[in-house]
Amino acid sequence: MFKQIATKEEDGFEWFDLSQPQNEELQQVAARFKLHEASVHDCLQADHLPKYEKVNGYSFIIFRIYAEQQELEADTVQELTDKIAIFYSADYIITIHRLDQSLITELADALRLYKCKTTGQLLNMLIKSCLSTYDKPSAKIAKAIDYYEENVFLRSRKVSLLKALYYLRRKIDLVRRMLILSYDIIDNVDTEDGGNVNTRDTRDLYIKLQNVYDSLYDNINQLLNAYFSTSSQRTNETMRVLTIFSVFFMPLTFIVGIYGMNFRFMPELDWKYGYPTVMLVMIAITIAIYFWFKKKGWL
Structure with a gap:
């Protein structure tokens, strides 16, 4: 589905959003805005990792957000995250994603309220919204670690602890890698045009999430070591x-x-x-x- 969210007359720039794009739609957009063939090809790769690059007068960004719907035992990039491709220049922003994303809808509804005057401001808000998708899951994962920690030390046999801890560790490790690979995106958004208070806020959110998931990763590793130690002690x-x-x-x-x-x-x-x-x-x-x-x- 192709729709225009912002127009040059009303907002000073154009914002086009493609949800579940067909190949013909994508080729039409590529021809209209002179998008490089390699960038278009990357858009079609469902498992592409985060990246930032400048191509022929525009910037191309791939950002992976935490999936709103996923299986309990999800442990791969495609299962845990969704891809959003962003083409960005001073005159336009094009967002491309396979599934309907609530953050795009919320940002589109509040576009005039936020009073975005440039594509740089919109890009910063978009990246910040993408980062925020990792915020709530971190609290949920922390609660899960507390739950499994209680079961490890109280010797409860109600759950398959090792299997649950494995999937939890995989989930944390994958999110950490997504955040690490997203560093170039955050750095370029913040340094472009000298940066400002809003882009610094986005960088602060990124650093906070990185520290949170690093801490969760250390905690889950310690919990796994404790699990093996207690299992050995019981044996x-x-x-x-x-x-x-x-x-x-x-x-x-x-x-x-x-x-x-x-x-x-x-x-x-x-x-x-x-x-x-x-x-x-x-x-x-x-x-x-x-x-x-x-x-x-x-x-």
């Missing part, structure tokens, strides 16, 4: 209990093995008090092992 505890039981039964099994051989000439076999004596000896050995373990602090 060691189980092995300790089994070892204690085996130590109790080893001498008893040895005695039973001897008298279970049934050789013909074994005087204890015909002795009247043989059975109770052996039982008393086995009980005494068990009690001796118990107090030995108590003394060592193993029980």
